């Protein structure tokens with residue numbers, strides 16, 4: 001608190017990211033990072049690009065990267081916007097497209113950055129309750145709105161929404177932008193990208209932080225109609241001309257081009273996830289169906305906070321949410337390597353036997 005703060009700063013409730021521990025010997029299953037490193041081709045490119053050219057500004061429009069992303073998704077480069085992580089892309093989306101006279105709608109249990117952006121930009125919003133099975137019921141969104149946003153699969157539940165339901169939502173809300181945040185889509189959820197040419201009100205965001213193991217590089221993007229992309233570019237060019245540095249652009253291109261590595265690591269994460277679900281169910285956990293690189297699970301008798309605390313004592317960190325109350329029995333567990341998962345299962349069985 002300071003007399004020098006502007007009014008808006010006094011009113012902000014900032015997002016609290018999951019812990020990034022300073023000690024090394026932890027099994028870190030709390031922020032949905034990929035347990036496998038980035039493609040070796042990315043590392044080669046980053047080393048090669050660390051050269052004298054760093055004295056020059058990067059391309060302000062990241063044209064090479066946009067055209068690689070466009071080719072990958074079979075779109076045109078003017079349907080692509082890139083930013084410093086999808087969090088930055090989302091921030092621009094909230095400011096450029098979701099600040100309307102009617103409220104923005106999003107699930108009551110979802111990515112907790114959404115209400116934070118609303119606070120920052122003064123956007124009115126309504127939280128729509130997930131149903132009893134923690135699923136998005138699209139009929140609950142049949143109400144006046146200035147836009148809709150949700151992750152697919154949803155976070156932290158991990159539950160995917162089928163594409164035909166997303167299409168119905170797009171048809172019913174032609175006057176508003178529908179944003180599908182596909183941060184985790186590559187781990188077994190169907191993407192809405194193929195609807196983009198049919199629906200000018202659809203914007204899809206993706207990130208290189210999860211399936212491409214580049215959370216430390218900070219690269220996210222949005223795909224949609226050129227008019228939506230232009231709105232984001234106008235905000236970006238009023239904020240930071242060079243959000244993508246030279247290393248990030250080169251590394252991102254190499255990551256997207258190495259399709260084999262991407263496919264192999266995604267398949268491995270999915271296989272480990274499925275095996276972990278079976279082990280947890282055998283230990284009296286209920287696990288929500290996941291289309292992401294994490295699972296949301298609750299135990300029959302031990303509450304979520306106790307579980308997270310006991311795991312932490314054994315050097316394993318998972319994420320526990322204290323709000324809303326409906327999800328306090330759960331813990332969110334990021335899928336690690338097979339060895340990390342085996343350790344998790346063994347520690348859990350000891351904790352539950354105590």
Ligand SMILES: Cc1ncc(COP(=O)(O)O)c(C=O)c1O
Pocket residue numbers: 031032084085086087088111151155181183206207208209215219220
């Ligand atoms: C649903 C969702 N969207 C977006 C992001 C932001 O990802 P990044 O800024 O690393 O691209 C996250 C990060 O965890 C997320 O969970």
